[in-house]
Amino acid sequence: MSTQEELRTIALAEFAAAGYGATSLQRIAELAGVSKSSVLYHFASKEHLLEAAIGPAIDRMQDVLAPLEGAGLLEGDRTAFLEAFVDFLLQYRLEVNMFINQGPSLVDVPVIERANALVRRLAGFFSANSDSLEEKMRFGIALGGAAYMLCTVQTFGLPEEPGTLDETRAVLITILSDLLAPVSATTALG
Amino acid sequence: MSTQEELRTIALAEFAAAGYGATSLQRIAELAGVSKSSVLYHFASKEHLLEAAIGPAIDRMQDVLAPLEGAGLLEGDRTAFLEAFVDFLLQYRLEVNMFINQGPSLVDVPVIERANALVRRLAGFFSANSDSLEEKMRFGIALGGAAYMLCTVQTFGLPEEPGTLDETRAVLITILSDLLAPVSATTALG
DNA sequence: TCAGACCCTGTCCGATCGGTCAGTTTGCCA
DNA sequence: TGGCAAACTGACCGATCGGACAGGGTCTGA
Numbered sequence: 001m002s003t004q005e006e007l008r009t010i011a012l013a014e015f016a017a018a019g020y021g022a023t024s025l026q027r028i029a030e031l032a033g034v035s036k037s038s039v040l041y042h043f044a045s046k047e048h049l050l051e052a053a054i055g056p057a058i059d060r061m062q063d064v065l066a067p068l069e070g071a072g073l074l075e076g077d078r079t080a081f082l083e084a085f086v087d088f089l090l091q092y093r094l095e096v097n098m099f100i101n102q103g104p105s106l107v108d109v110p111v112i113e114r115a116n117a118l119v120r121r122l123a124g125f126f127s128a129n130s131d132s133l134e135e136k137m138r139f140g141i142a143l144g145g146a147a148y149m150l151c152t153v154q155t156f157g158l159p160e161e162p163g164t165l166d167e168t169r170a171v172l173i174t175i176l177s178d179l180l181a182p183v184s185a186t187t188a189l190g
Numbered sequence: 191m192s193t194q195e196e197l198r199t200i201a202l203a204e205f206a207a208a209g210y211g212a213t214s215l216q217r218i219a220e221l222a223g224v225s226k227s228s229v230l231y232h233f234a235s236k237e238h239l240l241e242a243a244i245g246p247a248i249d250r251m252q253d254v255l256a257p258l259e260g261a262g263l264l265e266g267d268r269t270a271f272l273e274a275f276v277d278f279l280l281q282y283r284l285e286v287n288m289f290i291n292q293g294p295s296l297v298d299v300p301v302i303e304r305a306n307a308l309v310r311r312l313a314g315f316f317s318a319n320s321d322s323l324e325e326k327m328r329f330g331i332a333l334g335g336a337a338y339m340l341c342t343v344q345t346f347g348l349p350e351e352p353g354t355l356d357e358t359r360a361v362l363i364t365i366l367s368d369l370l371a372p373v374s375a376t377t378a379l380g
Numbered sequence: 381t382c383a384g385a386c387c388c389t390g391t392c393c394g395a396t397c398g399g400t401c402a403g404t405t406t407g408c409c410a
Numbered sequence: 411t412g413g414c415a416a417a418c419t420g421a422c423c424g425a426t427c428g429g430a431c432a433g434g435g436t437c438t439g440a
Contacts, residue, residue, distance in 0.1 A: 019295035021211045024397065038418050046398065101291050104345040105209040120346045134361045137339065141365060144342060145335015149327065152334060155294040156310045171324045175331060179369060214427065228388050236428065406417070
């Protein structure tokens with residue numbers, strides 16, 4: 001693994017565990033066995049390093065959540081969406097962890113703000129006052145709860161997987177489908 | 191409101207919104223219209239200010255989650271527990287928001303670590319490998335999802351309440367009861 | 381009137397932060 | 411072997427942080 005890739009990996013782990021602000025370039029350099037100057041050679045600034053660390057995950061997140069926008073989530077697509085969503089959570093656990101924990105406080109970082117804007121729209125979806133409060137809250141609890149639970153498990157250094165990855169995936173999809181069952185098809189992000 | 195109470199209120203809001211590390215004593219002082227020295231007069235240190243800001247909420251959190259420990263959550267008590275849990279979330283939204291977002295990264299702060307230890311035990315509950323992975327994940331999604339959803343709604347400055355407070359409370363309890371319905375009574379934290 | 385508690389302030393300090401810059405090492409290719 | 415570009419480094423900078431400290435108002439009770 002090149003120094004650049006190693007720095008990216010270390011930075012992601014540290015940002016997710018200790019926080020972006022609480023992680024100094026000095027510490028990242030030490031963990032990688034290089035100097036702080038070397039970090040700034042590969043990444044022009046701390047913010048660039050953050051962008052490199054979580055940018056790809058946020059791109060993917062936007063793709064996964066895209067179907068929720070506009071016309072809404074059709075009944076037939078729901079299973080496909082949940083599968084894509086759960087796969088995304090499991091594949092990018094560190095990045096999701098970091099975004100969940102620190103997204104709200106890193107509002108001035110473009111790459112974070114891009115994801116924040118998306119979450120803000122989704123949050124508006126289940127927070128706006130309307131007739132079907134329950135449906136919206138079911139949606140929020142399903143998506144937010146799944147993400148938060150996986151991150152909490154990871155953050156606190158508990159056993160890497162609650163069951164095998166495949167079992168986790170299947171159970172998670174089952175629960176989310178169950179939770180969203182009472183939600184009518186075309187309500188999403190109307 | 192006394193200066194001390196005002197500082198506590200401002201600190202809580204800022205810590206929750208921008209993060210503990212990202213909030214300087216200088217900024218808190220400015221928002222309160224006093225000097226930084228005055229802040230340090232009322233609270234011996236930044237950490238003491240944090241303790242004053244969220245300590246009471248964490249005490250309450252321990253009380254609310256206490257029934258989950260030991261013998262487990264009996265069937266008859268579940269509704270009472272969910273009511274207490276939801277009431278806690280709604281009453282201490284700012285504090286819960288801050289704890290969810292920054293608890294994992296503030297491991298060296300005693301008042302935070304006290305709550306982290308509790309969450310760590312709860313997380314272990316639904317992450318440990320066992321026969322009833324689904325039940326444990328249902329539990330984690332219910333508790334974590336409800337907390338995270340409310341925090342997200344608040345963090346992003348959306349309408350203060352998704353519906354009236356009473357309606358939110360009732361709907362939330364309904365959804366969580368529904369989600370936990372398949373969970374047998376005595377599995378919790380065995 | 382005055383002593384003391386309380387509240388508040390400006391000034392200063394060491395530490396640490398992200399970032400700049402000039403210079404050195406390393407590896408590859410002609 | 412010589413040269414050049416990429417990789418890397420130590421020294422240094424301004425800014426900001428949490429905190430220490432001495433002192434100045436203000437009020438109250440003796």
